[in-house]
Amino acid sequence: MSFSRNSFTTEERQKWMSVLSKSLCQELEGAWQGISEKPDYQHLRKPETGIIMVRARAGGSGLRFNFGEMTVTRCTVKTDEGYVGCAYVMGRDHRHAELAALFDALLQNSGYNLKILNMVIVKLKESREKRKEEISKKSAATKVDFFTMVRGE
């Protein structure tokens, strides 16, 4: 193929895909509107919602068990330059999955990569961490310590 593939490792791509799927849809929409040269694209797989079984290991290292089902929306897009972006996001927001896939495709393009990486991904990550912290703070305030009173003799 003629297009220039940006050099990135699988781990790097995993990281940005993770940030994209954990961001809020409005944030992604805002970032998308901010991109001046939007590529044309087609859907290889239109956004579709399904259920997946999340599996976990007891204590992180024990036997695998079915933790529970989760609603997931996935999407695959291909830009006209030939970059294919994929996304799997929690919930049923089709636009979120589409935008996450679009950004995944853009990030593989060396022409866009650095700009987007610095502008969007870093920002999204920060805001995600902020949200996480707020939730932790809120739940920390409701922390209850369990203890047993010793009955006086």
Place this chain on the structure above:
Amino acid sequence: MVATINLNEMTPGFSDPVFNSQETFRAILDAMAHPGRIVTAGSAFDPPHPLNLASSALCLTLLDFETPLWTDLDSDQMAIGWLRFHCGCPVVPNPSEATFAMITNNDVMPSLNKFKTGNDESPESSTTLIIQTSGLSSMDGKRLSGPGIENFSILKMGGLTERFWQDRQIQFTMFPLGVDIIFTCENTFAALPRTTKVEG
């Protein structure tokens, strides 16, 4: 080890997955209920080489993660990746494990008894074969009769070997066991369920 799917050459499937697959499913019911009737797969998209439009539409409609597929396509052919990507179906190496079989080269296709023919308790647990032919026409071909056909119907399928018809004759005597077959050509297909008698 499962081969990775090359997404760079991937093409889209149905433009409207829900309605297109419902439409195709209705056409399959029509074809199965009237063996030998040539029906049209309605939707339009670019099928992956060497699959024709009808074969691809049938796969998109019928296959999913619970239907193992056997196919004579080479494992490095784009079409296999296309089927795995869009249908999510496992591709099995052995015809006897397959719920569906996609056959593109009739000259070297395995004998029909190599596929699942079901058992007496559940004859429906058999393989459904999708066979690509070089032509389908209702003029001077095989004479079909049986359930769903008033008197007889004529169907000509291009490119099938004499060995295939001998196998089919043997399978017909095994009823209720056997395989169901759908022949495709370009955007049309016709069904040959196990109940249909073939002469000529």
